[in-house]
Amino acid sequence: MTKSGHPDGPNESRAQTEALETLTVNRRRLLAGTVGMVGALMMRSVARSEEAAMPVVPDDPTRVPGAAPTAYGQRSPFEQAVRVPRSWWASLTPLQDSQGMLTPSALHFERHHNGVPVIHPTRHRLMIHGLVERPWSFTLDDLKRFPSVSRLAFIECSGNSAIEWRAPTGKTVQQTHGLTSTSEWTGVALKTLLGELGVKPEASWVLAEGSDAAAMTRSLPLASLMEEALICYAQNGEPLRPEQGYPLRLLVPGWEGNTCIKWLRRLKLGTAPFMTREETSQYTDLMPDGTARQFTMVMEAKSVITSPSGGQRVQPGWIEINGLAWSGRGRIAQVEVSTDGGRSWQEAVLQDPVLPKCHTRFRLPWRWNGTDVILQSRCRDETGYRQPTRAELVSVRGVNSIYHYNAIQSWRIAADGQVTNVHA
Amino acid sequence: MTKSGHPDGPNESRAQTEALETLTVNRRRLLAGTVGMVGALMMRSVARSEEAAMPVVPDDPTRVPGAAPTAYGQRSPFEQAVRVPRSWWASLTPLQDSQGMLTPSALHFERHHNGVPVIHPTRHRLMIHGLVERPWSFTLDDLKRFPSVSRLAFIECSGNSAIEWRAPTGKTVQQTHGLTSTSEWTGVALKTLLGELGVKPEASWVLAEGSDAAAMTRSLPLASLMEEALICYAQNGEPLRPEQGYPLRLLVPGWEGNTCIKWLRRLKLGTAPFMTREETSQYTDLMPDGTARQFTMVMEAKSVITSPSGGQRVQPGWIEINGLAWSGRGRIAQVEVSTDGGRSWQEAVLQDPVLPKCHTRFRLPWRWNGTDVILQSRCRDETGYRQPTRAELVSVRGVNSIYHYNAIQSWRIAADGQVTNVHA
16 A cells, blocks of 8 residues: 555645635634633633534644543534434434444434433333233332343444435435444343243233333334343443433344334233334335235344445545444354445455444455446345345335335445445 | 342332422423423523533423434433543543443543643644654545554553552542543554554654643554554544544553553654653652652553442442453453452453453342442453452552552442442
8 A cells, every 4th residue: 555545635735725724713813812712712612512613723732721621521623423314303323424333322313203302310110011920110220220231232223225225315325324323232131120020921022112202112022022132221331312212222132223112111011013003004114016024123234335435535546445234133244345336346354343233344445546436345144144236135125115225335436536326 | 139129118209209399390380381392491401411401301201292303412411420520630430320331432531731732633743753764744634544443442541540559538439440431442553654654673662742732742662552553533433532632642552541642743763762751750650669660551450340339329139239340451351249358259240242451341249238348349351460459569569659550449338338438
């Protein structure tokens, strides 16, 4: 990668121009004010977070005493990555700006069925009833006294990439794939709680209900929940964020996001699915023959190149192709990248640790020669399942579906370096 | 764990009292306003983050449409965990509130030598010079074009637990151990950059310099940096936080935090240590014989029980003892917990994944019988090194040191359930 990794003309001169502009602004402000003012302005703008006015930047930061520690930090006001709303009920994670495998809680995608409720943590209860020996209503304090478990896991909305079923509609990877995020979740294993309450032998399904204004409900098979399901109260080392279900969320690692009921208030054990609206009219897969697949909860293996991706512009020379791969069935075993529209494939490097049911960052250094090309990634999980091409997926599922689109994504780089979403 | 895991009188009644208080407030507000107002008030207070007034809590959240998605999320206004300032130059992570292995960036401890500078990302440069074939000044964009690496790693200030050398001064685990945090860091391997520039054969030490108002500088052995050192631009999936070195930080996994130079602007390769203030008058270990150990950079294995911990109050019955263990030399191999002041030890469960040079969460369910006891944890890392008792540490190091205190921590639980810091 010699030379080409070095600064190239365009970059360098752009940086210098911006530097000069900032310098001019500074000199003007500093004439009007004092050095102390710099710190003051900065503090205020940092406190106001993303809506902040840009702080005054000293010509030489080593000449200006910096700001004091803060109680609860904010990101730099120069950083503006945001979740973009897909509608009043969802917002998407800016995957084009993502690094590593974690999603900052502040940028974790959102999907609400009637908005984010205000719930007081000490007033909240989790009721577990139905086919249990000892029905019980738990406070948050009760749940925190049980043995806890932490695990890293992605949550993906089954509607992620839905807009790609018929046409390459999404302009950016945030629009095509932004309904998936990875966090570290902490809570109590559901099997621990049910062990306390005693499950009646005939119990086989569980109704999970949220305390949002949709009273979001799903039916889930008890046997699967006993394996890995967690009642979570923490995310990324602190309490759940409100939009992620504060104070309690059901986590079913690898299953479609809507099964991870947020603001969880009730679990009822029964002998059959409860056939709620969200598993009859919603969250079913309409097949070509007009039948609908129900309870297709596992999110199958999927990958996408996040850089370079739609809306970005690249320059000839060495760049790093990188992206994310994940599978609801376990670990990612392999990711391959094609730079010629799928004719040839190269194995990408997977970033350790490769964890089950987590985003896995893959990377491949690549030298772009300035010609028109199509970039693709495809993954295989530890069960041997391989991410399908769009043709393979459509041949089975048709194009009437909304959910579970996991086909290979194609990004076209035109000769001018502009990256766009195409169906290749 | 039967029964005792269930709600106990005190908890339940406290929750009910708080619930009633909130209800009263609600009814009053709701008489004066409308349901729409609830959402509005909530939105405003969430936006104002931790300084927020408490939002109005609806009696039944399922009856009130919730808030819309937001661009960049905030935590619940009911959550108030904060970094506490140790002085104008440091703040501590609230480990007593920590969950899992990750530290939220907003709560990552801070240690500044002259505050947090304001740095414009496009104006910032990293200069690498001295004994290299091709000295170079890199922009942030340049660095992002190189192959990237992500890794989870703790950073611990070598002054963490310093106040414990002479007396059990810290009242809480935040005060005794709050200068350590774990994040996922992403950037360029230093060896990749130096491979581009060409290292002259005689080079053996590196001067790393920050662009804060202290121009914080340390000398680091080149050979060690070539193994794992990263030039980081991202933390926990988004750009570095300002207090963590935005836009660039040197990460030397496992080494004392001050070597991970923040706001990194310069690396100079030389043939010997540069003997800066931070390695002569500061960050040396004063031994009993009056000599000072220099360049003791590795943070040795250490563990601490974070719950129950100083300042907390526990109730008789089953509780989970949990805490964190970490080692600058690799993975944690074992954590043992004593509930009788070190006479007997039980092995704790380590939470997967156990990663090298990362916080590792350990857990042990325990039934407290209401008598006066002393809780301790001790860890062993994969090199076989075992965390010393206080007596063992002091017998070698004396009590004149400030840095690298990693002795076993003792928490006393009195018969009334109050937890305090003791030297046992």
